[in-house]
Structures are given as structure tokens and as C-alpha cells.
Amino acid sequence: MITRKNYLIAALALTTAIGFSQEAKKKQDIESIKSMCGCYEVKFNFTETFQYSKDSINYKPSATKHETALEWITPLEDNSNKIVLQHLLIAGPDMIIKHWRQDWVYENTDLYSFYKDDTWKYSKLNKKDVKGQWTQKVYQVDDSPRYEGTASWVHVDGKDYWVNTTDAPLPRREHTKRNDYNVLKRRNIHEITKTGWNHEQDNVKLIRDNDGKDVVLAEEKGLDIYTKVEDSKCEAAQKWWAENKTLWKNVRAKWDVVFAQNKDIKLEEKVDKKSLFTHLFKLKPDAPKTESDAIIDRFIVK
Numbered sequence: 001m002i003t004r005k006n007y008l009i010a011a012l013a014l015t016t017a018i019g020f021s022q023e024a025k026k027k028q029d030i031e032s033i034k035s036m037c038g039c040y041e042v043k044f045n046f047t048e049t050f051q052y053s054k055d056s057i058n059y060k061p062s063a064t065k066h067e068t069a070l071e072w073i074t075p076l077e078d079n080s081n082k083i084v085l086q087h088l089l090i091a092g093p094d095m096i097i098k099h100w101r102q103d104w105v106y107e108n109t110d111l112y113s114f115y116k117d118d119t120w121k122y123s124k125l126n127k128k129d130v131k132g133q134w135t136q137k138v139y140q141v142d143d144s145p146r147y148e149g150t151a152s153w154v155h156v157d158g159k160d161y162w163v164n165t166t167d168a169p170l171p172r173r174e175h176t177k178r179n180d181y182n183v184l185k186r187r188n189i190h191e192i193t194k195t196g197w198n199h200e201q202d203n204v205k206l207i208r209d210n211d212g213k214d215v216v217l218a219e220e221k222g223l224d225i226y227t228k229v230e231d232s233k234c235e236a237a238q239k240w241w242a243e244n245k246t247l248w249k250n251v252r253a254k255w256d257v258v259f260a261q262n263k264d265i266k267l268e269e270k271v272d273k274k275s276l277f278t279h280l281f282k283l284k285p286d287a288p289k290t291e292s293d294a295i296i297d298r299f300i301v302k
Helices: 004-034 231-259 276-281 289-299
Strands: 038-051 065-079 082-092 095-106 110-116 119-124 134-139 145-151 153-156 159-168 183-193 196-208 214-229
Touching: 004 082, 004 095, 004 153, 004 159, 038 196, 038 231, 065 095, 065 231, 082 231, 095 231, 110 145, 110 159, 134 159, 145 159, 231 289, 276 289
Parallel strands: none
Antiparallel strands: 038 065, 038 214, 065 082, 082 095, 095 134, 110 119, 134 145, 153 159, 159 183, 183 196, 196 214
């Protein structure tokens, strides 16, 4: 006979087991995220797959892209609920480019979703809807917002991956070449492999009007393959970051204040005919925080 006491004991045991399972999975999640750090040879591959333009005769798809580079990915913050990874692109022996940044936040409830025209909409998520999930917050080279999405890491059959679909601005490879669409709906797959990790994308190029209605212009496939190599190959990036990290810590701190307001964000595309990253990239490593703060303030539409 199942007594109330036995039932409570069984329920407690099950709850403990579930809790342990969640903690064990979270540990696996963290290991997967942190494994993306290091020095990598990267192959960037993109090709437009389908076109839906009504003007099929004059429509010009983006050229297929195959590029390679060295990239150093270093952790800036590492705790049980937030991991921050900074990418540094090595374009040459003496040319380091501060590349994109990805923050991973556990059970995050504050989301900034790209809308269009340099505008991000803030939304508050329900705690129960993000239980066990990680939000990947991706930032532009100047640490301004790019795109965010929340999903669970999956560990099954020896595979470790994370999948999410979210809207984003045009990628840097296209924003100076294309003006016939204004939103890129990105299906991002981050998969950890034996040799590093892959960033696979199934993207949809959208024309979004002022009422928020979308027309599909084209689709695109992307596959960025990160193959881990010896850290010594990325020494130039490591040295550059040691010299410049204080400047960018100040920039991140300013953006943190902006994001903490939990309201929609709209940015100017250019100020004095220059993009935000152009202004910030010209600063010296020892530039005071007040200087970088003032630059960012000029781009935020009040």
C-alpha cells in the first residue's frame, strides 16, 4: 500500500533527481559554450539559395562567398549564469579587428529583438518560458546590439548544439552592397565538433514595411567552420586585446546602462557621416570613459 509518507519520500527523491539532472545539464551547457574559446582557423561560406523577387530578370543575388581567417575568441566574463565571449579577427600580422561578441545568459527574461531601421524592441519574457534556456546576445563590432535569441542547448547521441531563429540587421558583408531588403531572419545553429565548432545558418532576407508586414525576397545558406589550432597562432590578437581591453570595457559598461533601462532602442545610422564603429575604432586605448560615452550618446535616438 502506498502511504502518504511513502508518496512524499518518492516525490522528494524524484524532485532531487530532476534538480540534479538540471544541474548536470547546465554544466554540459557551460562546457559547450566555453569550448568555443581559443584560436581558430575559420572558413566563412555563404550562398544565396532561392530568390522570390517579382523582378526576376533584373534581380541580382549576392555572390557566393568563401573566405578564410584566423580568429581569437577570449572569455571576458565567466560565471554560472553568464559567459561573455569576444571575437578578434586577425586580418594580418599587424591588423587586428575587434569582431563580434556573444553573451550567453542563463534563463534570461530581458530580450531585445531587432525590428528594422536600427530599432530594437524590448520585451519581458516569462520565467517559465525560459527555464533551462540560454539567451545568446550578439553584438556588433562597436558593442551595439545586433540580435538575440533564447533556446535550450541539446546534448544527445554525442552531439552538442543550440538552435534559434531570430531577426537581425543586414550582415556586414551585405549592408554596403544591398538595400533591397532590411531584415535578415536568422536560423542559427551552434554545434560543437571534435575539431572545434560550426556556426550554421539558414537565413531569410525580408522586406519589412512600416506596419511590420514581411515579404520574402530570398533565402541564404551559411556555414562558418571553426577549426581549433594552437593558441600561439593568435598571439597578435592576444597582445592587441591586452592593450585595448580597458577601452572596450568602458564601451560595454556604457551599453549596459542603456540596456538596463529595459525600453526600445533606436540608433542613428551615422553621425557626422560616420558609423559608430568608425568613431570608436579611432579612439586611443587610454581614451577616458567620458569620451566613449559621449560618442555612444550621440547615436542613441532619444
